[in-house]
Amino acid sequence: MRAVLLINPKATTTSERARDVLVRALRSEVDLSVRYTRRRGHATVLAREAAAEGVDAVVTLGGDGTVNEVVNGLMTTTSAGGQPPTAERLPALATVPGGSTNVFARALGLPREWPEGASMILEGLRLGRYRTIGLGRADDRYFTFCAGFGLDAAVIHRVEEARRRGRVSSPGLYFRAFTAQFLFGSERRHPAIRLERPGEDTEGDLATVIVQNTAPWTYVGDREANPNPEASFDLGLDAMAFRQLGVASTTRTVTQFLSNTPDPHGRQVLRLHDVDEFTLVAERPQAFQLDGDYLGEREKIRFASVPAALRVIC
Template identity: 65%
Template sequence: MRALLVVNPKATTTSARSRDVLAGALRSEVDLEMGYTRMRGHAGSLAREAADAGIELVVALGGDGTVNEVVNGLMAVDQKVRPALAVVPGGSTNVFARALGLPREWSEATGVLLQALREGRSRTVGLGLADDRYFTFCAGLGLDAGVVRRVEKARLRGHRSTPLLYMRSTLSEFLFERHRRSMALEVPGEPAEAELASMIIQNTAPWTYIGDRPLNASPDASFDKGLDVLAIRALRVTATARTITQILSLEGDPQGRQVARWHDLAEFTVTSTTPQAFQVDGDYLGEREMVRFSSVPNALRVIC
């Protein structure tokens, strides 16, 4: 089997030595080529080129941003020639890899990947699609995406991506940004739900992690179903604190008049009367006034 290892040299939890160890281990099972990302979006180009060259497996070494780029590159080619995907966690959070059941440490995850290759073990996962951008585990508009924007700005200033940075960013976004009740969600054939202030869209559970702790905004979300949505109607202090506490609990499953929820949606549209911060898989994509979402079942074969 021919394989390409896509490496993000800036991945936060790997080093040149660990990358060499991983490459050596993979070469025991596959005919391996290496590709190093040089800029944002390059991982997607490498994945597309690999498919065009007849490579059968693309392994992404990096965080969720690198994985998202690789996935979008793979989805740009015909399904008949689309390589399988494998992931080795190399970022700070690695939500997609952990949602697949992979260990958090890259070395242990490599062992799982090698065993899966020997046994021919894989699974097929569905994806989410936001306009023309695929996502593996989540998208967000409003508060959620505003936090991602703050974290990205802090990282550009040299700060490390840590749970403390996310918590500080969440508090700042909540206190200092005005999130109006300007969004509406419309499912085909149903009345629109309007006056929404923030929204989390999930393709799997959990939504994200704080260190080792999973956060469950929509605990029933699954790679094998449609998209789940949690919307908050108004970001009032008491009600929002209650919703966040419910998300932080082991069971998740937020409830209350403050919350609107949808499960297993095939498609829907979010519109807003004011521009909203927008993110997919933890990458900030600017502000949007409309996004069309759809579920893409059985999109990718993943070795895990």
């Protein structure tokens, strides 16, 4: 088996020594090539090159942002006829958790810490164990577990800016960013988003929208956050929107999706389950994120489910 290991050298939970251990372990199982990402977006290019070379597997060591870039590289590989290849013809994806949260890896059932996750990946490579999952697509960009339009994306933007100033990613940092955006952002006072679906009535005056391709949406430390607890890699997309961001109603809904038996509901909550496609349109530019990475502001995004898109080793 031929494999490429794509390493994000800035991964927050691994050291150079740990990377060397992983490389040696993988080389005991596969014919391995090791490549390092150098800048944002580089993993997409490297993954596309690996797929064109015909390797059997692409292994990532990094966080959810690295995984997202690799998935987009694989999914935008074209076959000889110019068509996207099927999951069976693409390299399988193996994800060794190396970021601060690792939502995608944990949603696949991998341990949070990279040594235990690497051990499961090695066993999966040895046994040829994989599953085929669906992906989400937002316009021309694929995502593995979540997208956000409005408040949650604006919070991620605040966190990314804080990390560039040297702050360490932590639940406390996200809580402070959420509080600041909730109190001072425009989402709460002036809901500006509408959700459009083919053949259905338009849902308007939405303050923020969370889209999921699997559950959970994210983790707060070890606790799952589940706005859409029935979301699954094997189904279409799920979405939850807040009609209003009142203090009492928002606190109640957040408490509901952080509970051990999540079931967010209420007059200010809109939820959709197993949806093939929909479009979000905003009266003014809204913050936008995919798989936990802030991608700027948009006024319109079309979301679609892409079933049975990719094989993953787990």
